[in-house]
Amino acid sequence: MSPGRERGLTALLCAAGAGLVLLAAGRVWATVRAAGAITPFTEHVTGRDLGGAAGALGLAALAGLAALFATRGRVRQAVGALLAAFGAGAVYASVTSVQRDHVLDVAGDKRALLKLGAAAAMDVNLWWMVSVTGGVLLVLAGLAVLARSTRWPGMSSRYERADAPAPAAPRDDDAAGLWKSLDRGEDPTAGDGPAPAERRR
Structure with a gap:
């Protein structure tokens, strides 16, 4: 596989990972039901409600995606390390966000009735796993940058500023x-x- 194609596939991997994390962040991750409350209710909690850390890391990964094409050498490898760190952070934030105590605390902040001793039941759907999958793709993209980016081409020469020729000095x-x-x-x-x-x- 050519170095240019490797770079393109890694960029697609990074874009897919960041896109999945951002897509999942706005979806409902958990539903809390309190049938025994004074007024029974159902509260839906999104990934952003649960802290939004994964979504913020997805946005940072998009910035890293742009840097893949604008950098080269050790700077590009540093970008790869950051992408891997963003992905690992998104995985960790997604897993910890759906822990029962955390979900009930967030739902309780949105519904005061939950804090009055109502027995709550919690259902977690699979959107948090979509966020985890996106984080894993970001980790893989970052590791690929670290391992292979020294072979990849830099930005096209048409985007680089050509030095203007110096004006000729008058002859005596x-x-x-x-x-x-x-x-x-x-x-x-x-x-x-x-x-x-x-x-x-």
């Missing part, structure tokens, strides 16, 4: 010749033709 003999022609009454702007005074004769 050209300046001297210009003054001599003015002393003889010649028009330096007239090219090789005769001076105006010579044409009138």
Whole structure:
């Protein structure tokens, strides 16, 4: 596989991981039901409600994706290490967010009745696993950058700023010749033709 294709596939892996984490963050991760409360209720809790750390790491991974194309060498490897760290952090945040005590605390902040001693039942769906999957993909993308990015091409040369050529310094003999022609009454702007005074004769 060519280095350019490796870089493209790794970028797709990173984009897929970040996309899954961000997609899952806005979905309902858990549902809390309190049938024995004074007023029975059902509370839906999203990934953002449970802290939003995974979603923030997904956004950071998108920034890292852009840096994959703008950097090279050791800087690009540092970006790979950050991507792996973002992915591991998203996995950890997703797993800890759906722990029962944490979910009940968040639901209790949204519903005061839950804090009045109502017996609550909690159901967790699979969206948190989608976030975990995205985090794992980010870890794999980061490790691929660390292992293979030294072979990858940098940004295309058309995006790099070309140095403007330095203006040519005036030559001393050209300046001297210009003054001599003015002393003889010649028009330096007239090219090789005769001076105006010579044409009138």
